[in-house]
Amino acid sequence: MKNTSEIIEYCQELYEDIDFTATRKWKDADPARKVVGYMPVYVPRELMHAGGILSLGILGGGDSMEVIHGDAYYQSYICRIPRSTIELAVTKRLDFVDGMLFPSICDVIRNLSGMWKLLMPDVYVRYFDTPQNFISGIGGDYYVNELRELKEGLEGIIGREITDDQIRNSIAVYNENRRLVNAVYDFRTAEPWKAPSWEVYLLMRAGMVLPVEEHSQLMSDYLAAAVSEDKPMRDNCRIILQGSFCEQPPLNLIKSIELSGCYIVDDDYMLVTRWLLEDVPTDGDPLVNLSEAFIKHSGETAAKYVPDAADKGKFLINAVKDKAAEGVIFAAPSFCDPALLDRPMMAGALSRTDIPYISFKYAENSGQMQPIREQAGTFADTIKLWSEAS
Amino acid sequence: MSPADINEDVIKESSMLKQKEMISANYEKLTSAPETGQKVASTYVPGNLNELIMCFDMLNNLPEINAIQNGMRKQSGAMIQDAEKMGHSEDVCTYVKADIGNMAKGAIAPNGKPMPVPDLLMLSYTGCFTFLKWFELLRDQYGCRTAMLHVPYEGDGVITANMRDYVVKQLKEEVIPTFEEVSGVKFDIDRLRENLKNSAKAEEDFVWVLESAKNKPSPIDAYFGGVYYVGPIFTAFRGTTDAIDYYKILRGEIEQRIASGQGPITPEGEMKEEKYRLVVEGPPNWTSFREFWKMFYDEGAVVVSSTYTKVGGVYDYDGFRHDPDNPLESLADYCLGCYTNRNLPMRVDMIEKAMEEYQADGFLINSIKSCNSFSAGQLMMMREVENRTGKPAAFIETDLVDPRYFSPANVKNRLESYFQMIDQKRAGGSPSRAA
Known part of the structure; x- marks a missing residue:
């Protein structure tokens, strides 16, 4: 059995490989294989899987890639993920990708879908517009048709029909994957010293580039190893990290928060892995099932409308309670409209429930971690002082 | 957008005077709504459903236009800075911050009178993500009803039957019933x-x-x-x-x-x-x-x-x-x-x-x-x-x-x-x- 260090070392290799060698290898193994890229926050990967397509999560270029061309496409006041994603494209790092999905998260990613159409007229490009109406007969019906259109688009890529049975099978595969993702998260919540967040992060990042079955196996192996390994428990405070659902922080930022005395017991990285909160039924109409799961049992993030004002912030507050967190760190990318516009409301909801929080911004290539470490460290100290006083 | 009443030294043509009258009259109606009892809907310029709003005898207040008016009057700068002091990021839309800063100052309309609290936020989510957050923020402040109309984006450059049906269904089953409830006026399609x-x-x-x-x-x-x-x-x-x-x-x-x-x-x-x-x-x-x-x-x-x-x-x-x-x-x-x-x-x-x-x-x-x-x-x-x-x-x-x-x-x-x-x-x- 592999130990956690070996597993994480492999995940880190995948993470650092901005040429997506593992995914390329998978594709090269069979000329009929296809790859479809997607951006945050959520796409129904079950449909790609049902068509034998590998879903490739594109989360920008990270801090190791120098952005040269990408900056010529964007003004200085636009976040970094689209410019590094363009850089990936124009430097041919995505030349093996047969299609790209741009989910409805913000205007920048939305417009990137049009740029992709202009840049790569031969690639299948879809702006994937999920409903903001959460009534089955309205938003649900619309979404079923959106899924159908996406399925037809994917069928165009693979040149054959995707059957309902194939989708049902893929739903089962992803149900299992989500169960394992949740198991890893639950394990970290319970014993965060045994599953450091930077390790969990890399483990989830592997799921962006690997076939889902391999990713599930990897998580299974990690859990088995982590449970049996003994790591020292520190007197850290327990925090939830919020606002990093699109452009990703550098790995060092996650490490810095932990080093400053915080256990991250929940986060919103790569929400696609656990966007659906319950298993999707594997009988009946699979598109209706995926739609209903989205409408009725999906997570919450700033890109999603909350119909009832009374529910705004509840998801986060419940997470704080469920995970026994002691505070929230809002860590949003600079110029991120969803996260930054949402923050005052979320902060207000936390204040009303006496949950402490701090905020800072980052970019995927932020290099200077000392200020973040100091801020997070002070926050952790303050929480510890409060809890001792109480 | 409609700043005809701002530039006093502009050479006025009849159309300008006409528009100025229209705008002034609308602001008078809006600011006197608490006295007249007329209901007010706030909404956006893109996806503005004015014909529908009028069916319910409601007035239409557009926060973007208010921000523009305050911008042209050189008042928006201070409002934006006030909103930033309240925790709104320097990175986000200045229409939103001008609006929130204006609210903090009493939401004064261009006629110098306070704007009423809207009875309904008509969140026509059309072509701009910020709209969605903007009205969540206003809802948080005002505590008033919100009707959401999600307008899908023309990602492939076409309006599909699915998109149209979705919008129509929302209008029929969500937006119109909400207007009826808020206004107390029954919808009349002939109107x-x-x-x-x-x-x-x-x-x-x-x-x-x-x-x-x-x-x-x-x-x-x-x-x-x-x-x-x-x-x-x-x-x-x-x-x-x-x-x-x-x-x-x-x-x-x-x-x-x-x-x-x-x-x-x-x-x-x-x-x-x-x-x-x-x-x-x-x-x-x-x-x-x-x-x-x-x-x-x-x-x-x-x-x-x-x-x-x-x-x-x-x-x-x-x-x-x-x-x-x-x-x-x-x-x-x-x-x-x-x-x-x-x-x-x-x-x-x-x-x-x-x-x-x-x-x-x-x-x-x-x-x-x-x-x-x-x-x-x-x-x-x-x-x-x-x-x-x-x-x-x-x-x-x-x-x-x-x-x-x-x-x-x-x-x-x-x-x-x-x-x-x-x-x-x-x-x-x-x-x-x-x-």
Whole structure:
């Protein structure tokens, strides 16, 4: 059995490989294989899987890639993920990708879908517009048709029909994957010293580039190893990290928060892995099932409308309670409209429930971690002082 | 958008006076709503459902317009800074922060009276992600009802049956029942048809006005003047007889200008010589609107077509008119077709077509720091338009209502260089790439 260090070392290799060698290898193994890229926050990967397509999560270029061309496409006041994603494209790092999905998260990613159409007229490009109406007969019906259109688009890529049975099978595969993702998260919540967040992060990042079955196996192996390994428990405070659902922080930022005395017991990285909160039924109409799961049992993030004002912030507050967190760190990318516009409301909801929080911004290539470490460290100290006083 | 009541020293034509009266009367109605008992809906310019709002005897208040009014009155800067002190990020939309800062100061309308708390936030989520957050923020402050209308984005450059059905279903099952509850007025589809009939009439004249810029010289400036011309049709007057009258008067004035070979009216009188014909993409800067405009007319530059005059509805490009025979479908198509709800390839096609039809000498982008809906991708759009048309393009950066992001010297320098570039191109030279 592999130990956690070996597993994480492999995940880190995948993470650092901005040429997506593992995914390329998978594709090269069979000329009929296809790859479809997607951006945050959520796409129904079950449909790609049902068509034998590998879903490739594109989360920008990270801090190791120098952005040269990408900056010529964007003004200085636009976040970094689209410019590094363009850089990936124009430097041919995505030349093996047969299609790209741009989910409805913000205007920048939305417009990137049009740029992709202009840049790569031969690639299948879809702006994937999920409903903001959460009534089955309205938003649900619309979404079923959106899924159908996406399925037809994917069928165009693979040149054959995707059957309902194939989708049902893929739903089962992803149900299992989500169960394992949740198991890893639950394990970290319970014993965060045994599953450091930077390790969990890399483990989830592997799921962006690997076939889902391999990713599930990897998580299974990690859990088995982590449970049996003994790591020292520190007197850290327990925090939830919020606002990093699109452009990703550098790995060092996650490490810095932990080093400053915080256990991250929940986060919103790569929400696609656990966007659906319950298993999707594997009988009946699979598109209706995926739609209903989205409408009725999906997570919450700033890109999603909350119909009832009374529910705004509840998801986060419940997470704080469920995970026994002691505070929230809002860590949003600079110029991120969803996260930054949402923050005052979320902060207000936390204040009303006496949950402490701090905020800072980052970019995927932020290099200077000392200020973040100091801020997070002070926050952790303050929480510890409060809890001792109480 | 409708700042006719701001520039007191502008030479007033009848249409300007008419619009000023309309705007003043609407603000009076809004600010006296607590006394009259009339209900108020707040909504946005893109996806504005004024014909529907009027069916419930409700007034239409548009926070973007209030932010513009405060921008032109030089009051938005302080409001934005107040909102930032309250925890709103310096990175986000300044319309939102001007609105929230204004609320903190008592939400004073341009007539000096306090705006009422809206009875309904009509969240028409059309072409701009920030809209969704903006009304969540206002809902948080006001605690009032919100009706959400999700308008899908034209990602593939077409309106599909699924998109239209989704919008219509939301109107029928969510939006209209909410209006009925809030207003206490039962929905009457014939009333809506009547309003839509009025809209279509005004839209005919409005399109004629926009297309009058195909004349040489152009009798209008379709950007700086255009923001006045779109006022009634983009705001609280579409569907009213007032809007029909306004566009009739305006059309008459422009017909006279064409007959006598006159150029556009500027704040300093008629523009005498048309030296450069431009197509402009993006909203204008409002805090230094007059100064910005002067940089153009001083150089003999007239904007013959602008994308900003399509943000509250596209009527000229593909001939859309509100259709009383298909009222809800027509409202859906209107929302779906607003400029920023169209994908980038479509926006490039629209600009390319305008460059050709309006015989433009160049293409200019005023990129707005606050507005990712417009701005993200504009550098690529510029290169596409330049490549397709062979006409010189230029790029300037300002903001909507944050005076900190309007740098007059920089903008002026850039524009002067750009006009020289056009001259060089005309003289047969090969200008360097985009300024």
